[in-house]
Amino acid sequence: MTDDNPRPFKKVLIVGAGPSGLLLALLLAKHSIPVKVLESASQLDQQPRAAHYGTPAIPEFIRAGIIDQLRANGLILSTMCWRDPDSHEIIAGFDASKVLSDVDGQDLRTHCYVLQDLDELMLKEVKKYGGEVEFDAEVVGVGQDEDGEVGGRAWVEVKRKGGEVEREEADYVVGCDGANSIVRRSLFGDQFPGFTWDAQIIATNTFYDFEGKFGWHDANFIVHPENFFMAARITKDNMYRITYGETPGLTREEYIARQPMKFQQMLPGHPKPDEYKIVNISPYKMHQRCAPKFRVGRILLAADAAHLCNPWGGLGITGGFVDVGGLFDCLVGIWENKAGEDILELYSEKRIEKWQTVINPISQENFRRVSDKDPRTRFERDEFMQLLKKGETDDVLLKDLLLGFMEVRYDFTQHYKVR
Numbered sequence: 001m002t003d004d005n006p007r008p009f010k011k012v013l014i015v016g017a018g019p020s021g022l023l024l025a026l027l028l029a030k031h032s033i034p035v036k037v038l039e040s041a042s043q044l045d046q047q048p049r050a051a052h053y054g055t056p057a058i059p060e061f062i063r064a065g066i067i068d069q070l071r072a073n074g075l076i077l078s079t080m081c082w083r084d085p086d087s088h089e090i091i092a093g094f095d096a097s098k099v100l101s102d103v104d105g106q107d108l109r110t111h112c113y114v115l116q117d118l119d120e121l122m123l124k125e126v127k128k129y130g131g132e133v134e135f136d137a138e139v140v141g142v143g144q145d146e147d148g149e150v151g152g153r154a155w156v157e158v159k160r161k162g163g164e165v166e167r168e169e170a171d172y173v174v175g176c177d178g179a180n181s182i183v184r185r186s187l188f189g190d191q192f193p194g195f196t197w198d199a200q201i202i203a204t205n206t207f208y209d210f211e212g213k214f215g216w217h218d219a220n221f222i223v224h225p226e227n228f229f230m231a232a233r234i235t236k237d238n239m240y241r242i243t244y245g246e247t248p249g250l251t252r253e254e255y256i257a258r259q260p261m262k263f264q265q266m267l268p269g270h271p272k273p274d275e276y277k278i279v280n281i282s283p284y285k286m287h288q289r290c291a292p293k294f295r296v297g298r299i300l301l302a303a304d305a306a307h308l309c310n311p312w313g314g315l316g317i318t319g320g321f322v323d324v325g326g327l328f329d330c331l332v333g334i335w336e337n338k339a340g341e342d343i344l345e346l347y348s349e350k351r352i353e354k355w356q357t358v359i360n361p362i363s364q365e366n367f368r369r370v371s372d373k374d375p376r377t378r379f380e381r382d383e384f385m386q387l388l389k390k391g392e393t394d395d396v397l398l399k400d401l402l403l404g405f406m407e408v409r410y411d412f413t414q415h416y417k418v419r
């Protein structure tokens, strides 16, 4: 680009070095677009959260250039099923390796890699491509020049450890700062339409040999109104994410005290504490919420800052990564003079539409399925499970069904003026 045809903007500031902020920073840095991430914590988040990234997120890992490292170090999740709570017999399930391991030359099966390791990898890659990431930098305020002003600026107010609050400017500020996003609150206050489930879940990372001892699948959902749980492999050496339902309204200490009783009651083999090893445990509330807009002028929102869903089915950051890929395409369009700023309005519109029509209904149904009041009759009432059953002998149907989740993606490059 020459001085006669300067770049239309100079810098993107991202608030939050979680998975969405780091993936956006990586895509931008790799494209030589100056980017800086501000993170309030001193280090990357270590809580047990996402571990499974669904088919729609895989194309983003491919273009971020990290898919080979992920595939080499993590796991591919191929088999998934729903099980009866007493007999643990399979109600319905599938093997994605039959239909997703080679889709036009790409392996689109869900990838599994604990979030902390994924974040670590992306942080290293962001720095490799010249992106900046600053820890201990809490954003305490966000603002911008008048909406739409040409050449206008956005800014954040940053509080550094032991320092004064300082203003830092950029052309765009992207809120990737999670569920309690200050960027979202600066735009909409406490407005985050949707609801919080009247349910409690506890997420653990636990060593227990579900496959070796019981022949279980990579991911297993046990259907029960109270003792529902998920056991999904997250490492090669038998660490599983066990996420289970609990009585709402207890304290963290009470949940931790009840955990051995819950495991003995629910898990196959009814194990005592010396038969497994818990590495992390954390209670979570679940929400279905979506911000009114993902763009106001030069301020944008992505992933959990923009929308929340329950984690059953792993649509949270999968949807967040798809947001980030779309926002990257929009920013590249502007950077390369192939699109005007109005493409950012389209980003907001289309990503909200996808949340409303795909992520919100499917994730709600996923939780209703696993916590069904009558597990024995769920199959008869569940069209998706019935289709999976048919898919056991019909690869075309199974492929269509599993690739149906790609509907959450949207190609913003179709709106470039020059393609």
Ligand SMILES: Cc1cc2nc3c(=O)[nH]c(=O)nc-3n(C[C@H](O)[C@H](O)[C@H](O)COP(=O)(O)OP(=O)(O)OC[C@H]3O[C@@H](n4cnc5c(N)ncnc54)[C@H](O)[C@@H]3O)c2cc1C
Pocket (backbone or CB within 6 Å): 015, 016, 017, 018, 019, 020, 021, 038, 039, 040, 041, 045, 048, 049, 050, 051, 052, 053, 054, 137, 138, 139, 140, 176, 177, 178, 179, 180, 181, 182, 203, 243, 284, 302, 303, 304, 305, 311, 313, 314, 315, 316, 317, 318, 319, 320
């Ligand atoms: C138990 C559980 C299991 C899950 N499993 C899955 C799964 O398998 N697959 C899936 O797709 N999703 C899953 N999810 C959801 C997934 O973890 C989240 O969607 C994801 O972590 C959101 O990423 P994010 O980058 O938007 O926000 P976050 O991960 O919340 O990161 C936000 C970052 O911003 C920083 N920050 C916040 N405020 C500020 C500020 N003011 N200034 C600077 N920095 C700030 C935070 O410190 C943090 O580092 C799960 C969630 C839970 C709870």
